[in-house]
Amino acid sequence: MSKSWMVWGTWLLLTLIAIFVVVMWMTVSGDRDLLLIGKTTDAHHQIEMACETCHAAGSFASTKAATKAINKSCRNCHDDELSKADDSHPRKKFRNPRMAAYWEKLDARLCTSCHIEHRPELTRESAVTVAMNFCIACHSEGDQDVRQIRPSHAGLTFDTCASSGCHNFHDNRSLYADFLVKHANDDWLAPSPIHQLSALYLARDQSSNRRLADFKAIAPASSLTDSTVVDDWAGSAHASSDINCGNCHAPGIADNQERLQVEANWVDDPDLGVCKDCHKNETRTFRQGRHGMRQHPKIANPRDTDRQLQQLGLDQLMPAFLKSWFSDPVHPLHMTVAEARLPMHKNASDQVLNCGTCHNPHAVDVRHAAVEACLGCHSDDHSVAYKDSRHYALWQAESSGDAAPGTGVSCATCHMAKVKRRGKITVSHNQNDTLRPNEKMIRPVCLDCHGLSFALDSLADESLIQRNFNGKPSVHVPSISWAVQREKEDEESDR
Amino acid sequence: MLNITDSILLLLENEDGVFLPTQSDTVKSVLVGAVLIDLSLAGRIDTDLESLIVLSETSTDNALMDEVLKRLARHSKTADTQHWIEALASDQTLSIPELALANLEQNQIIERKERKLLWFLRSRIYPTVDFDSKENVKLRMREVVLSNDVPDPTEAATACLVEACGLFPEIFSESELRQCRSRMQHLRPLDLIGRAVISRIAKIERQQILAARAKTARLQKLVLLLSVVGALAAAVTLLSPRIPIPDQFGPTLLELLWNDSTWQQWSGYILLGISLVGLMIIAALKNRLLNRFWNYSNWQLAHVALGLLCILILFTHTGFRLGDNLNALLMLFYLATLILGALTGIVISGVTQLRKKGVTLTRRMRVIPIRTHIAALLPLPALLVAHILIVYLY
Numbered sequence: 039m040s041k042s043w044m045v046w047g048t049w050l051l052l053t054l055i056a057i058f059v060v061v062m063w064m065t066v067s068g069d070r071d072l073l074l075i076g077k078t079t080d081a082h083h084q085i086e087m088a089c090e091t092c093h094a095a096g097s098f099a100s101t102k103a104a105t106k107a108i109n110k111s112c113r114n115c116h117d118d119e120l121s122k123a124d125d126s127h128p129r130k131k132f133r134n135p136r137m138a139a140y141w142e143k144l145d146a147r148l149c150t151s152c153h154i155e156h157r158p159e160l161t162r163e164s165a166v167t168v169a170m171n172f173c174i175a176c177h178s179e180g181d182q183d184v185r186q187i188r189p190s191h192a193g194l195t196f197d198t199c200a201s202s203g204c205h206n207f208h209d210n211r212s213l214y215a216d217f218l219v220k221h222a223n224d225d226w227l228a229p230s231p232i233h234q235l236s237a238l239y240l241a242r243d244q245s246s247n248r249r250l251a252d253f254k255a256i257a258p259a260s261s262l263t264d265s266t267v268v269d270d271w272a273g274s275a276h277a278s279s280d281i282n283c284g285n286c287h288a289p290g291i292a293d294n295q296e297r298l299q300v301e302a303n304w305v306d307d308p309d310l311g312v313c314k315d316c317h318k319n320e321t322r323t324f325r326q327g328r329h330g331m332r333q334h335p336k337i338a339n340p341r342d343t344d345r346q347l348q349q350l351g352l353d354q355l356m357p358a359f360l361k362s363w364f365s366d367p368v369h370p371l372h373m374t375v376a377e378a379r380l381p382m383h384k385n386a387s388d389q390v391l392n393c394g395t396c397h398n399p400h401a402v403d404v405r406h407a408a409v410e411a412c413l414g415c416h417s418d419d420h421s422v423a424y425k426d427s428r429h430y431a432l433w434q435a436e437s438s439g440d441a442a443p444g445t446g447v448s449c450a451t452c453h454m455a456k457v458k459r460r461g462k463i464t465v466s467h468n469q470n471d472t473l474r475p476n477e478k479m480i481r482p483v484c485l486d487c488h489g490l491s492f493a494l495d496s497l498a499d500e501s502l503i504q505r506n507f508n509g510k511p512s513v514h515v516p517s518i519s520w521a522v523q524r525e526k527e528d529e530e531s532d533r
Numbered sequence: 534m535l536n537i538t539d540s541i542l543l544l545l546e547n548e549d550g551v552f553l554p555t556q557s558d559t560v561k562s563v564l565v566g567a568v569l570i571d572l573s574l575a576g577r578i579d580t581d582l583e584s585l586i587v588l589s590e591t592s593t594d595n596a597l598m599d600e601v602l603k604r605l606a607r608h609s610k611t612a613d614t615q616h617w618i619e620a621l622a623s624d625q626t627l628s629i630p631e632l633a634l635a636n637l638e639q640n641q642i643i644e645r646k647e648r649k650l651l652w653f654l655r656s657r658i659y660p661t662v663d664f665d666s667k668e669n670v671k672l673r674m675r676e677v678v679l680s681n682d683v684p685d686p687t688e689a690a691t692a693c694l695v696e697a698c699g700l701f702p703e704i705f706s707e708s709e710l711r712q713c714r715s716r717m718q719h720l721r722p723l724d725l726i727g728r729a730v731i732s733r734i735a736k737i738e739r740q741q742i743l744a745a746r747a748k749t750a751r752l753q754k755l756v757l758l759l760s761v762v763g764a765l766a767a768a769v770t771l772l773s774p775r776i777p778i779p780d781q782f783g784p785t786l787l788e789l790l791w792n793d794s795t796w797q798q799w800s801g802y803i804l805l806g807i808s809l810v811g812l813m814i815i816a817a818l819k820n821r822l823l824n825r826f827w828n829y830s831n832w833q834l835a836h837v838a839l840g841l842l843c844i845l846i847l848f849t850h851t852g853f854r855l856g857d858n859l860n861a862l863l864m865l866f867y868l869a870t871l872i873l874g875a876l877t878g879i880v881i882s883g884v885t886q887l888r889k890k891g892v893t894l895t896r897r898m899r900v901i902p903i904r905t906h907i908a909a910l911l912p913l914p915a916l917l918v919a920h921i922l923i924v925y926l927y
Binding site for chain 2: 072
């Protein structure tokens with residue numbers, strides 16, 4: 039064989055091997071880092087290697103089936119959020135055949151019409167991947183022409199609909215006209231500004247704070263040498279709720295008071311998964327937010343190499359060493375601070391995001407978790423400016439007992455909404471629940487202390503947000519005055 | 534009995550009744566020479582080294598010979614044989630092949646037929662009907678070459694023209710040709726008019742070589758220009774910031790180009806197609822499959838032009854976006870292939886220009902750009918398959 043044939047033969051062989059490897063990665067299993075066509079959005083980058091979470095239709099599905107599956111995947115995680123948001127453009131509205139004329143313009147039946155992944159160049163605020171004047175698609179002609187049906191909107195351009203603090207595509211709960219009119223005369227600050235649910239939550243916490251004696255801790259003697267740990271536990275809500283050492287350090291035992299059982303099953307560093315047995319709501323909401331989304335139940339598991347090969351009829355042909363090489367990497371269950379795309383403190387890079395990151399498992403100090411835990415990692419302008427803000431001064435006053443519970447404003451006050459359900463106050467651990475858009479924060483948080491106009495103006499002022507609301511808003515959202523004016527006009531025309 | 538013109542013309546016919554290029558300068562010169570020899574043998578003209586003299590204007594009963602004789606007699610000034618060969622061969626009003634064919638047809642050696650290709654292409658063919666005549670010519674030529682006797686003037690002149698026309702391969706096998714090469718060489722200078730024909734053919738060949746060189750030089754300059762433009766365009770593609778998609782709702786041309794899957798598929802597959810054509814041109818040239826259709830320099834120019842076209846289509850496909858991960862690798866290797874290809878074009882086309890200025894590039898200096906151009910090409914098939922699969926499977 040000539041040298042030339044050897045060279046070209048080797049090239050052909052290497053090319054075929056490379057193609058085989060890529061096809062295996064795609065259709066069977068293996069690390070698919072190299073296949074990513076573009077940076078994933080800030081929220082989804084944590085789960086970008088669990089491809090099947092979104093690409094659920096399988097490798098050989100038709101384009102239609104693949105698109106359908108991706109959109110179903112979106113709804114798997116975001117449907118609850120949209121339902122609670124009283125979605126202004128729900129999918130069911132656009133599935134009606136009478137809306138067919140709009141499908142060509144902007145098919146609102148599909149999430150992917152406006153939100154495409156892996157296209158950082160197109161990705162705007164809230165992961166929107168169409169130009170922000172997208173309202174023009176449906177509201178610029180016919181009986182939906184907003185410039186005709188709302189004279190106040192006559193001279194406005196469509197790029198201002200969503201950018202001026204007036205409208206959102208999905209969640210407009212704080213922007214409904216009757217809500218605006220109802221709060222039109224609110225003062226900028228309530229006479230006695232107290233966040234009611236926070237006050238109730240903290241009151242609940244205090245009422246259950248019955249300190250136990252240290253000797254009631256049941257654990258191996260060698261684990262009771264750290265008096266701080268024991269002391270923290272004895273003063274915690276856990277102790278007063280009969281949660282003893284064994285509940286976490288010896289999970290699964292029948293009686294946490296039985297010293298022998300506890301000692302026999304003792305684990306020094308228990309998996310913090312033990313928290314979820316009791317804190318179901320917190321666990322559920324934690325998994326919905328960016329801190330814990332890797333543990334969301336809808337996140338796809340790594341592909342099973344054997345099963346994939348069986349489906350292709352190749353399981354007998356593939357040698358074992360290749361099978362182990364072609365296996366999906368294990369998706370880490372927890373995000374690390376280093377993986378965050380927001381600015382973080384460098385010394386916190388190694389932190390793993392689980393319950394213990396914010397909560398000392400023995401002391402369970404919610405006040406620490408409400409501020410210091412956040413600021414221990416986050417170093418963006420908004421977070422750094424917090425300690426110079428009026429909100430922090432109020433939080434300090436409340437924490438020192440100089441002010442009533444609920445008067446202080448911590449990170450958690452705004453970003454971890456308190457929810458009252460069946461008479462019980464729980465904290466949503468989805469810290470993104472009141473964001474995207476930030477007007478979602480108005481009803482559950484801002485309005486307890488501030489007037490709607492002030493809240494709208496503040497949340498529309500990006501510079502003020504960066505300064506952590508240290509000052510007055512320099513932006514004015516005119517929607518309240520327009521809504522009031524329109525109501526007056528309607529009343530006059532009724533007369 | 535066939536005259537020399539008829540013999541040569543018969544040897545020019547292939548088995549389908551189609552004659553080898555009778556309109557080429559070389560064949561025309563040979564045919565003119567044949568007619569002049571026939572006139573000489575018929576005692577109508579005489580030639581020496583310096584002149585061709587008309588001895589008699591009496592008709593020869595051959596239309597072609599009479600026509601040529603008339604033209605020779607009409608000219609008052611004395612000129613040598615080579616002048617007459619050149620003048621008669623380039624005379625647009627004298628169609629020697631047509632008259633010669635008419636003569637053969639009249640003598641029922643060939644017949645005229647119209648042939649239809651598809652339903653609109655018509656062509657005329659002249660299949661031989663008197664095969665013995667043609668075979669006789671071949672046999673005579675074999676005897677002349679294979680025997681060591683001194684041939685008579687007619688056979689010597691015919692052999693001389695057959696050799697000048699390069700028709701001996703029609704008569705002899707390859708091994709015979711090798712054996713008789715020296716005999717054929719000896720037969721060449723035996724006839725004075727034949728020598729003039731050979732001299733004329735040599736002159737035509739020299740002119741053709743010079744014309745080909747001039748054309749190649751022009752093409753090389755074009756290759757150089759396109760290569761420089763290609764290298765700059767590829768460098769711009771590599772270094773330019775991406776062109777943003779307009780931030781306006783509704784399909785704009787740029788949004789369709791860089792965001793619409795149908796447009797992306799069109800531009801992608803067109804790019805692939807053109808790249809493959811460019812690749813196949815060079816592969817086919819290397820294996821000498823295309824040289825018969827177009828000369829090497831033309832194909833080289835086409836290859837460089839396709840490379841430049843690829844850069845333009847690459848822009849419509851990507852808008853200066855380099856992509857991520859495997860796509861970025863594909864883009865980098867593709868751009869490297871284009872840039873190195875352009876540099877190869879610059880080096881190859883620049884060799885001639887540099888040689889004129891006394892600078893000679895070593896073989897190594899010429900080969901390195903070609904090899905790196907090919908090396909950059911090697912990972913592309915695998916990366917391209919991966920790129921296409923990623924698009925369709927995800």
